[in-house]
Amino acid sequence: MLVKREIGAVELLQAVLRRIDEVEDRVRAYITVTREEALQQAREADRMLSRGEVASPLVGIPVALKDNLCTIGVRTTCASKILYNFVPPYDATVVRRLRDAGAVLVGKTNMDEFAMGSSTENSAFFPTRNPWDLGRVPGGSSGGSAAAVAAGEAVMALGSDTGGSIRQPAAFCGVVGLKPTYGAVSRYGLVAFASSLDQIGPITRDVEDCALLLRAIAGHDPLDTTSARFEVPDYASSLEDGLRGFRVGVPREYAGEGIDAGVRDVLMRVIGLLEEMGAVVEETTLPHTPYALPCYYLIAPAEASSNLARYDGVRYGYRTRDAEDVVDMFMKTRSEGFGPEVKRRIMLGTYALSAGYYDAYYLKALKVRTLIKGDFDRAFEDYDVLLAPTSPTPAFRLGEKTADPLQMYLSDVCTLAVNLAGIPAISVPGGLADGLPVGVQFIGRPFAEGMLLRVAYCVERRVGTFMAPLARDPAAAGCAYHGSGGDTAGRGKDG
Amino acid sequence: MALLARLALSEEEKEMYTRQLRDILEYAARLNELDTTDVPPTSHVLPLSNVFREDEVGEHLAPEEVLANAPEREGGFFKVPRIV
Numbered sequence: 001m002l003v004k005r006e007i008g009a010v011e012l013l014q015a016v017l018r019r020i021d022e023v024e025d026r027v028r029a030y031i032t033v034t035r036e037e038a039l040q041q042a043r044e045a046d047r048m049l050s051r052g053e054v055a056s057p058l059v060g061i062p063v064a065l066k067d068n069l070c071t072i073g074v075r076t077t078c079a080s081k082i083l084y085n086f087v088p089p090y091d092a093t094v095v096r097r098l099r100d101a102g103a104v105l106v107g108k109t110n111m112d113e114f115a116m117g118s119s120t121e122n123s124a125f126f127p128t129r130n131p132w133d134l135g136r137v138p139g140g141s142s143g144g145s146a147a148a149v150a151a152g153e154a155v156m157a158l159g160s161d162t163g164g165s166i167r168q169p170a171a172f173c174g175v176v177g178l179k180p181t182y183g184a185v186s187r188y189g190l191v192a193f194a195s196s197l198d199q200i201g202p203i204t205r206d207v208e209d210c211a212l213l214l215r216a217i218a219g220h221d222p223l224d225t226t227s228a229r230f231e232v233p234d235y236a237s238s239l240e241d242g243l244r245g246f247r248v249g250v251p252r253e254y255a256g257e258g259i260d261a262g263v264r265d266v267l268m269r270v271i272g273l274l275e276e277m278g279a280v281v282e283e284t285t286l287p288h289t290p291y292a293l294p295c296y297y298l299i300a301p302a303e304a305s306s307n308l309a310r311y312d313g314v315r316y317g318y319r320t321r322d323a324e325d326v327v328d329m330f331m332k333t334r335s336e337g338f339g340p341e342v343k344r345r346i347m348l349g350t351y352a353l354s355a356g357y358y359d360a361y362y363l364k365a366l367k368v369r370t371l372i373k374g375d376f377d378r379a380f381e382d383y384d385v386l387l388a389p390t391s392p393t394p395a396f397r398l399g400e401k402t403a404d405p406l407q408m409y410l411s412d413v414c415t416l417a418v419n420l421a422g423i424p425a426i427s428v429p430g431g432l433a434d435g436l437p438v439g440v441q442f443i444g445r446p447f448a449e450g451m452l453l454r455v456a457y458c459v460e461r462r463v464g465t466f467m468a469p470l471a472r473d474p475a476a477a478g479c480a481y482h483g484s485g486g487d488t489a490g491r492g493k494d495g
Numbered sequence: 496m497a498l499l500a501r502l503a504l505s506e507e508e509k510e511m512y513t514r515q516l517r518d519i520l521e522y523a524a525r526l527n528e529l530d531t532t533d534v535p536p537t538s539h540v541l542p543l544s545n546v547f548r549e550d551e552v553g554e555h556l557a558p559e560e561v562l563a564n565a566p567e568r569e570g571g572f573f574k575v576p577r578i579v
Contacts (some may be wrong), residue, residue, distance in 0.1 A: 183541045196539055225546040226539075294523040305500060312501070314573050315563035326578045331503040343502055348516055351499040365524050366536030371529065373537060375577035405515055406522065421542030446540075 009060030059102035064154035082337030111142030139169030164415025171439025174335030182422035183228035186221030216305020249284035249383035262433025
């Protein structure tokens with residue numbers, strides 16, 4: 001639409017900014033909105049478009065960035081007190097790639113502190129609310145990004161996913177979210193949480209946008225030694241290839257007990273649609289699934305305890321006012337600067353790695369990780385993709401799961417194993433349950449993002465895209481949607 | 496544990512965290528149900544090893560940029576309370 005000059009980049013951005021003005025007081029998706037910089041970028045985009053210079057389909061597109069992505073000159077807080085005033089002197093690689101593509105960077109979105117959480121309630125600043133029901137969470141940890149896209153406060157967004165933090169909020173907010181294969185997208189400039197699990201990925205209104213955004217950010221980066229060398233396909237060009245003969249496996253461990261009835265209904269309906277489109281859908285098994293949660297909650301905190309050791313008040317961020325000596329400074333700075341969930345995970349991780357416990361906990365978890373990955377490798381010998389719910393329930397209420405950390409961790413059961421195995425997965429809206437969006441998750445072999453986008457596209461063609469009541473009518477009080485069935489909103493890139 | 500992680504906790508916090516961590520670790524002990532005798536650990540999912548580059552100076556940050564976020568600095572140094 002922008003290329004055809006039906007609407008200018010500045011116009012588009014202004015529509016997005018107007019929407020932010022209308023709903024942000026209720027949604028609170030953003031920590032920082034970079035209005036002036038965005039307008040400058042939009043003007044530049046319009047100049048490029050009028051000269052016919054269209055380097056990328058992202059020219060002039062307003063994109064929101066999770067606040068754990070370093071942006072030069074723009075405060076990057078990771079939703080933590082300890083980085084409340086941190087202004088990075090460099091851009092993350094994905095941010096640089098978006099700038100080079102001519103995208104317009106709208107601002108930095110809210111998240112669970114240091115990406116630790118599943119509801120965005122762990123933000124040190126404020127919780128973000130779900131545009132579908134303001135009394136409910138948007139999911140986490142990329143809750144701000146998902147809510148912004150769902151509310152029309154950005155056209156696209158980037159999030160990060162360590163245990164489900166892109167896919168679960170996408171599911172809760174009725175939008176598309178993809179976690180790429182580990183190594184497919186550079187982590188340079190992503191504030192590290194768990195280095196062997198973290199990946200940056202797109203959160204968008206529809207599958208085509210997801211394909212376009214993924215292409216812009218994926219690919220080897222010499223600045224990230226864990227990034228893979230591979231040829232980045234034109235993901236958007238193979239979306240319409242269809243599903244005839246496609247083999248889909250549904251792991252029974254993800255479809256039984258513990259899954260909400262409404263979620264299971266949506267899953268069954270999607271299975272029916274896949275079969276109508278010519279795919280073969282069968283039950284399969286990933287026997288080590290019950291061990292994914294304990295495995296993750298040893299590995300991720302262990303890596304986090306190491307990564308978060310750098311927050312000591314020396315070179316940047318918060319430093320305690322009165323300290324007797326440097327060790328006292330470290331302890332007070334960290335105790336005052338970190339929230340409870342972060343402290344919990346640092347201690348858990350420190351314990352798992354400490355002498356005497358390393359073998360019993362961390363090393364054991366690494367071995368179980370091999371078994372979990374093995375389950376997927378075996379499943380992919382028989383199936384092209386696997387299908388599962390993204391989350392056992394739709395979005396829960398704020399405060400519902402904050403009393404017991406383990407309860408919160410359990411909401412990630414459908415997403416964690418994917419990060420442990422390093423494989424890609426996408427969440428796409430499959431339907432509604434009691435008026436709330438339900439996401440279904442397709443899981444693929446390493447570097448099979450193209451296949452995942454293709455099957456997600458097919459599902460989207462049948463079920464449509466979903467628009468939150470708040471996005472359809474920003475003046476609405478934002479109470480729960482009391483309709484039945486899905487809403488099909490067009491896939492135009494209008495603000 | 497808190498000392499090792501350089502965290503100062505109040506008595507109340509210590510109690511709360513001890514309880515919560517114990518619950519989580521009990522849950523984590525489920526991993527012992529599995530026999531992993533001959534299973535190699537996976538610390539890294541990609542088959543990468545020894546990703547090196549030439550020891551050449553490339554793009555880098557200027558000292559001023561690096562010091563810009565310092566809570567306290569003196570000249571080209573980050574300043575901290577006494578170490579010894």
